[in-house]
Amino acid sequence: GQNIDQPTEMTATEGAIVQINCTYQTSGFNGLFWYQQHAGEAPTFLSYNVLDGLEEKGRFSSFLSRSKGYSYLLLKELQMKDSASYLCAVGGGATNKLIFGTGTLLAVQP
């Protein structure tokens, strides 16, 4: 079966750093994806990890440990516009299908 867990909600302060964790148990694994979704809008792609380690893209970084079934998304220098849901998803491969977690709603406060 497939099981992806993320915290439901998080709160952080503008300018700070926040880490959003994701653990997964899946029957097959190709890659770990992170998407951002603002309220009332479509998800947009942030990053993916295929191999263990850290991938950095500007203010956003994503980490993967395949042996532990664990990933995190790190957001630095938080801005008010980062208030959104962050969706962890497992997938890729031959069909590029994605299985999504329920998402973490991040509120950035002044």
Add this chain to the structure above:
Amino acid sequence: NAGVTQTPKFRILKIGQSMTLQCTQDMNHNYMYWYRQDPGMGLKLIYYSVGAGITDKGEVPNGYNVSRSTTEDFPLRLELAAPSQTSVYFCASSQGQGFNEQFFGPGTRLTVL
């Protein structure tokens, strides 16, 4: 490029009615997907297609049908609408197999009363 477009944006259906949600992409992507998202939940895959004439079921296909006669279009059909199908529906596309970003349409908000 318009990317992925979906129509309609909003729709209210009565129980037992049917409708088709339209999805079109202009990026020449082979792979297309339909998801539903219930309040406070993640996305659930309904159906997907890896090319014209090829479709397959996702996690929650019951009550839905799809077709893929062209690369650009991937309509989702609801037959005999039920209140449990009240949701936001997203269509997405990607280049192909591997680790490719999925591009999402703006969504269709459907209410079944």
